Amino acid sequence: xxxxxxxxxxxxxxxxxxxxxxxxxxxxxxxxxxxxxxxxxxxxxxxxxxxxxxxxxxxxxxxxxxxxxxxxxxxxxxxxxxxxxxxxxxxxxxxxxxxxxxxxxxxxxxxxxxxxxxxxxxxxxxxxxxxxxxxxxxxxxxxxxxxxxxxxxxxxxxxxxxxxxxxxxxxxxxxxxxxxxxxxxxxxxxxxxxxxxxxxxxxxxxxxxxxxxxxxxxxxxxxxxxxxxxxxxxxxxxxxxxxxxxxxxxxxxxxxxxxxxxxxxxxxxxxxxxxxxxxxxxxxxxxxxxxxxxxxxxxxxxxxxxxxxxxxxxxxxxxxxxxxxxxxxxxxxxxxxxxxxxxxxxxxxxxxxxxxxxxxxxxxxxx
Numbered sequence: 001x002x003x004x005x006x007x008x009x010x011x012x013x014x015x016x017x018x019x020x021x022x023x024x025x026x027x028x029x030x031x032x033x034x035x036x037x038x039x040x041x042x043x044x045x046x047x048x049x050x051x052x053x054x055x056x057x058x059x060x061x062x063x064x065x066x067x068x069x070x071x072x073x074x075x076x077x078x079x080x081x082x083x084x085x086x087x088x089x090x091x092x093x094x095x096x097x098x099x100x101x102x103x104x105x106x107x108x109x110x111x112x113x114x115x116x117x118x119x120x121x122x123x124x125x126x127x128x129x130x131x132x133x134x135x136x137x138x139x140x141x142x143x144x145x146x147x148x149x150x151x152x153x154x155x156x157x158x159x160x161x162x163x164x165x166x167x168x169x170x171x172x173x174x175x176x177x178x179x180x181x182x183x184x185x186x187x188x189x190x191x192x193x194x195x196x197x198x199x200x201x202x203x204x205x206x207x208x209x210x211x212x213x214x215x216x217x218x219x220x221x222x223x224x225x226x227x228x229x230x231x232x233x234x235x236x237x238x239x240x241x242x243x244x245x246x247x248x249x250x251x252x253x254x255x256x257x258x259x260x261x262x263x264x265x266x267x268x269x270x271x272x273x274x275x276x277x278x279x280x281x282x283x284x285x286x287x288x289x290x291x292x293x294x295x296x297x298x299x300x301x302x303x304x305x306x307x308x309x310x311x312x313x314x315x316x317x318x319x320x321x322x323x324x325x326x327x328x329x330x331x332x333x334x335x336x337x338x339x340x341x342x343x344x345x346x347x348x349x350x351x352x353x354x355x356x357x358x359x360x361x362x363x364x365x366x367x
Contacts, residue, residue, distance in 0.1 A: 003021050003022045004019060004020070004021035004022065004023060005019075005020050005021055005221065005225055006018065006019045006020070007020075007225065007228060007229055007232060008232070009144065009145075009164070009232040009235060009236060010232070010236040011164060011235070011236060011239055014146075014164045014239075016164060016165060016166055016167050016168070017167050017168070018144060018167070018168040018170060018228050018232070019034060019167065019168070019169050019170065020139075020170045020172065020221055020224045020225050020228065021170075021171070021172055021221055022171065022172060022173055022217075023169050023170070023171040023173075024063070024171070025056055025059060025060075025132070025171040025173060025174055026059065026173055027059075028059050028060075028062035028063040029063070031059065031060070031063035031169075032062075032063040032064075032065060034167075034169060035063055035064065035130070035169075036065075038103075038128075038130055038166050038167050039064075039067070039103045039128075039130075040101075041067075041101040041102065041103060042067050042068055043067070043068055043098055043099065043101060043102040043103070044064055044067050044068070044069045044070075044102065044103050044104075044105060045069070045070045045071070045072065045092075045093055045096070045098055045102060045103075045104050045105070046060060046061070046069060046070070046071045046072070046104075046105045046107055047072050047074070047089060047104060047105070047106055047107070047108070047112055047115065047116040047119070048071065048072075048073055048074070048106075048107040048108050048112060049073060049074045049075065049076045049080075049108050049109075049111070049112055050073050050074070050075055050076055051076040051108075052076075052107055052108045052109075052112070052134050053071075053073050053107075055134075055174075055177065056107060056134065056174065057071065057107065060105070060107055060132070070092070070093075070096045070098070072088075072089055072092045074089075074108075074111070074112065074115070076111075077111065077265050078111055078151070078259075078264040078265040078269070079264050079265050080111065080115075081111045081114060081115055081149075081150050081151050081264070082150055082151060083150055083152070083159065085115055085150065086115060086118060086119060086150050089115065089116075089119050090119055090122075090123060093119070093123055098123070098127075099124065100124045100125075100126075100127055101127075102123075102127050102128075103127065103128040103129065103130065103166070104116050104119065104120045104123075104127060104128070104129040104130070105129065105130045105132060106129060106130070106131050106132060106133075106143075106165075107132045107134065108132075108133070108134055108135075108138075109133065109134055109135035109137065109138045109142075109182075110133075110135065110137055110138045110141070110142035110143075110269065113131050113133055113138055113142050113143050113148075114142060114147070114148055114149050114150070114157070114160070115148075115150060116129055116131075116148075117129060117131075117146070117147075117148030117161075117163055117165065118148040118149055118150060118159075118160050118161060118163070120148070120163060120165075121148055121160075121161040121162075121163030122161065126163070128166050129163075129165050129166065130165055130166050130167050130168075130169065131143040131144075131165045131167070131168040131169065132169045132171070133168065133169075133170055134171075134174045135175075135178060135182055135185075135186055136175055136178065136182075136183055136185075136186025136187065136190070136220075136223075136224075137182075137185055137186035137188075137189055137269065137270050138186075139168075139170040139175075139186070139224050139228075140186060140189050140190050140193075140223070140224055140227035140228060140231075141186075141189040141227070141231065143165070143168045143170070144168055144228055144231050144232065144235070145164075145231055145232075145235040145245075145248075146162045146163055146164040146165070146235070146239065147160065147162060148160050148161055148162070148163050149161075151264060155256065155260060155324070156256045156259055156260060156264070157256075162239060162240050168228075170224050170228070172217055172220045172221055172224065173217075175215060175220060176215060180306065181268065181271075181306075182268065183215070184270065184271075184305055184306040184307050185268040185269065185270025185271055185274075185307070186270055187212065187270070187305045187306075187307065188251075188270035188271065188273045188274040188277070188302065188307055189227070189270060189273065190205065190223050190227050191205060191274075191277070191298070191301055191302060191305070192248075192250050192251065192273065192277065193226065193227045193230040193231070194344065194345070195250055195277065195298060195341060195344055195345070195347065196230075196247045196248065196250050196339070196341075196345070196347045197230045197233075197234070197247070197345060198226065198230055198345055199343075199344045199345030199346075200345075201226050201230075202297075202301075202344050202345065204222075204226075205223075205301060206297070206301055209301075209304045209305060212305060213305065213306075231248065234247065234248060246337070246339060246349045247339050247347050247348075247349065249339050250277060250280055250339040250341070250347055251273045251274070251275075251276035251277030251278075251279070251280045251339075252273060252276060252339075253276065253280075253325055253336065253337070253338055253339075254272075254275065254276030254279040254280060254325070255269070255272035255273040255274075255275065255276030255277075256272070256276075256324075256325075257321050257324035257325045258272040258275060258276065258311070258316065258321075259272045260324050261316045261317075261320055261321065261324050262316065267308075270307070271307060271308050274302045274307040274308055274309060275308055275309060275310060275311060277298060277302070278295075278298070278299055278302065278309045278310070278365075279361065279362075279365055280338060280339065280340065280341070281294075281295040281298050281299070281341060282295060282361055282364075282365070283338060283340060283353065283357075283358070283361050284340040284341040284342070286357060286361065287340055287350065287353055287357065288340045288341065288342050288348070288350070289342065290340070290341045290342060290343065291343065294341070294343065294344050297344070298344075310365065311365070311366065316366055317366075318359065318362050318363060318366050321362055321366065322355075322358065322359070322362070335351040335352075336351065336353065336358070337349055337350065337351045338350050338351075338353055340353075
């Protein structure tokens, strides 16, 4: 496979490229060739965190050349994806005299990208921003599609905006240094695309587990491209989640509730989504006739790549779980909505799951 491939998210005048491969995060001159056309002005702010900055910040600064660059470093973790962090970054930009011609660059995982994007959407009514995601989960999911947000004590991603980046630069070389747990968490969102959109991709993932565990560069480039292509197609059809885009939430109604109740950061997002997908698959068996053998295939694939498929000792209260799901954004006219599978590669959005059936499922899962 070539060193770099690209695809386009088609959204009219908000369209943008996703570049995937060895993009030069280790080589400032190479990275500069990608960045220079994207930043017409001289003012740049890099938003990153204390874990990523020592690894890649200086190379990014070198690639930005003679521009005036200010850097804001967050502590690492989901616990800092808050309104307080949003205000702190905004205050930083104002104090540094940034204006509407500035460009923000998100250098980090999903927390950095979501927060930076929300700041970009609102700072002086909107400024340019570029995503340089440094985790697998961010490269295949949160950096693409324009969802930006911070968490609220009442629920995950409750305060945010739809706001598209100028570009996404997914450099596969950064994934070699990811901790195993973070890497596996990213594979949860990868597997999701096989369930919701592309059964051939699901088959491919089952056949390439050893290459995925070895973090083969060719396998990773294939994974990121196919995942981003699936998401780009859905987002192009439904940018603001008024219809089809909701299928991207497979497993997330359960997963977001698990994250909230356990405390943000106790479960990584991908881990919670993995457990949520198992729950959604079981609900699909009961409610949609999803073949039990396919539910077992999903559970096995998640286990094979090192993801949790149950809460284990982290038991959660059933009624608290239902209440937390009721606070989720995926509630329509007071009814919980779920993405349910009819078969691998074919899912639908349903709001007619009875509370009794949901309680029965959760009673088994939380026992």
